[in-house]
Amino acid sequence: MVSGSLSNFSSAVNKTAGSANALCELVEKSQDFLIRNVHSLDFILDDFDIVKFGILHAAVIHAKYISQSVVDKEWLVIQTQNLFNLCNAESLQKIPSYVRVISHEFTNCLINMGIPHKGISCMLTAIHKLQKCPGYLTPLHCDLCQLGLAAKMFSPTLPILDIDILEIDKSSTALEAKDYLLYFYYGGMIYGAVKNWERSLHFFELCLIIPAVSSSCILIEAAKKIILISLILHGKFSTVLETPVAYFMSPRPWKVSVLVLIF
Secondary structure (H helix, E strand, O other), X not given: OOOHHHHHHHHHHHHHOOOXXXXXXHHHHOHHHHHHOHHHHHHHHOOOOOOOOHHHXXXXXXXXXXXXXXXXXXXXXXXXXXXXXXXXXXXXXXXXXXXXXXXXXXXXXXXXXXXXXHHHHHHHHHHHHHOOOOOEOOOHHHHHHHHHHHHOOOOOOHHHHOOOOOEOOHHHHOXXXXXXXXXXXHHHHHHHHOOOHHHHHHHHHXXXXXXXXXXXXXXXXXXXXXXXXXXXXXXXXXXXXXXOOOOOOOOOOHHHHHHHHHO
């Protein structure tokens, strides 16, 4: 049974008539309400089509993931798959911060449940919906690669990895530095797994030339992989890059910067 407060919220959703802007405004100011009522929200979703009211479905799924309450993980996985597969592109593009959180939490959930393969297909679908062009990086790219690595399913990720990234738009995708660092790191791992050493080395090098605020474990691991793959590919520590690592204040030779990261 839907309580009075939930009924009022449902009425407010109806008044939006599925307008993306109106739904965004409503769910944004209703975040606390959604989290408090996380166990009753499925009753509301039954009344609203995921194609027309995809933003509402995303807000409910987002609330479930960030809530401290215990929720049915198997059902949440199904709801997330449906969101990525059925929600229209406009709705997903309207709520980039929600989509980023949902994607990351979904990925962690699948890996913890031991079923990472179940997220690959819908993640690919969502990426294509979010992209403005094939070379457009989204926060979901790193999650796709993480799922591919966890499932040891590399072939579905390669068509995405093979397209060079031409655009990074943090304002419209909610991308954070960790997202693109992990994308290039996981991508380098996948290319290494299929023994495409040149592409693997290229991806690890990209981890180090993309501006970052400070050193991190991702950069350190990428630097280690650069040395290892250089030895495999060239028989010595060799790189085509001459650019210093972005966050070093003093100009250093690029190879020295890699060694500084490790030691």
